[in-house]
Amino acid sequence: MRVSLVITIAGSVTVMLTIVVVTLVVTLSPNTGGDKDYREYLLNSIDPNSINKFLRELTSKPHPAGSVRDRDLAVSIQARWEGFGLENVKLMEYDVLLSSPGVPNKFSTLDSGGNVLFESSNTQPPVDDPPPYGQDEILSFNAFSANGIVISDKVVYANYGSEEDFQLLATYNISVSDSIVVIRYGQIFRGDKVRFAEARGANGVILYSDPADVAPEGPSFTYPNSVYAPPGATQLGSLRLQGDLLTPGYPAIESAFRIPMEKADLPKIPVQPVGYHDASVLLRRVKGQVGSQQLTFKEDSTRRGGRPQGHRGAWTLVFCNWAAEEPGIIGSTEFAEQFSVSLKDRAVVYLNVDTLIGGNYSFMAMGVPMLHDIIMDMAQLVANPDKEEVKVGRPTLYDTWLARYPDDSPGGSRPLVLPFGSGSDYRAFMFSLGIPSMDMCFTVAPGEKGLPLYHTAYETYKLNTQLMDQGLLFHQASARMWGLLALEFSTRNFLPFGVVPYVDFISTAWKDFLTTYKKILTNLDVKTEYLKKSVTTLQAAGADFMSRLNDEENPEHVFLAPSVTNGYEWETFPGLRDLLREENPDRRAVQEQIAILTHHFLMAANALTFDLWQ
């Protein structure tokens, strides 16, 4: 069979992006961490009707990154936040590379004379009556695909396009070189599928959504009757995730130096996404390949320290509304690059919400182990949005999470928390800046594929409010979780970091790592004893640290404290003064205070020196 793949990307042009940022100085008194009144106030203030109003406005028209509509929304969010009484709401602008689809973007099958037998669709047919505004303008493309026409007699099916899939093809001596590779969505990031195919010499890639993954109940029980994907549903999405491709490592502000397009990390081959109707035409004709090239409707069997701070006073809370997450995590990356030094120094945690509802079966959190404890504590304070679950005696988010997603690792009696990679706006904060980060969502049952309509034209307001979250109670619960966490992190004296879970995680990861690599390491004759010892030392230090913290619930500033004689003033050397005010000062206690102060001053001096150790 001969297949032609024609891709026109209208522009990879730089476009102004606008993101909204507001800095809110929390003015709660510094000792209110976990204060009941503030929590109650927050929990009671979150209204599903107003969430519904915002959601309807945000989804009323398509607003691709860089579009006028996207900017208008940013401006309206700014106005809205100012209306809430937030001060200092800023629009930040970045001039970044985005790509937009041209016409046609399609594949065709050709007979031996070059006549077209079949042509794929470039849009997704309306299935709602009436279709949502602007749905017909959504053209199927993958951002940053190369432009071009590829004609090939060689079409190779590569399953999910993972390294293992390509290796399997290689063991059967099936080369993807000079061919068009057909790959189903799922399991790994789409950009990696394309990278792997390109590295092996493929000329083009066709990505499709497999009905086994997105329509397990068959093609008739699909949207708008269910959350599953109809035959034309096509997953769009970017092939890159690292922020603006012309200013790597730097913010795309006016003064930025931009690398030439040919130096940018862009895919060099054309890529086209299609729905399973179109893919089936293609795959019926692919012969002699490994793996299931049949599109089936069967369920797929594969399953699926920070330091505690002694600072008094309020933390600063910053709300961010990012632009251009879809084209490649661009708005958040540029922001993180622009303010990297301040963020590294001042940001203590990054709370993300991306896909709020991938399913409504259970709450799920993803994040670093340092944050597990606080997430679980807060989930116990949020009312369960699932009424059936409340009826069977599970009144909170936490209860359903624990019942439906228990952590089945040894000794686990807590809910599962998933790790995360680079697929959302936490990427730069977590991995480039090292700020403890988390994401949260509601998800499907174990074994089900989350959000079958992901990135298709059918990911609509109706899907959210009629098929997945009637009454928007899951939306409300999510806002409550986010709000409680923000409150905890901005009001506690001690940041609620779980040092012990983190060091335990490192220790377990080290053991798992050794299980996998011990043999290779032994063969290489490299020494791991010191690393092993450092992990043990770290684990012991973590436990010790926490036990001391618990002893000193309210640590004091060693040098400055409010005067006991006049609350408007401070006092220097407060501990020492307190002791010396006593009638018979204890010599040893005084000597101890002196030693403590000496130690703190030396540490401060050390922090200010250019020599490492002084």
Ligand SMILES: *[C@@H]1O[C@H](CO)[C@@H](O)[C@H](O)[C@H]1NC(C)=O
């Ligand atoms: C793959 O090709 C090599 C070299 O041509 C040959 O030795 C080997 O038997 C082939 N393997 C299979 C599974 O056909």
Ligand SMILES: *[C@@H]1O[C@H](CO)[C@@H](O)[C@H](O)[C@H]1NC(C)=O
């Ligand atoms: C939860 O999702 C299912 C579809 O997966 C839907 O049938 C059900 O109505 C949803 N529940 C709510 C409360 O919206």
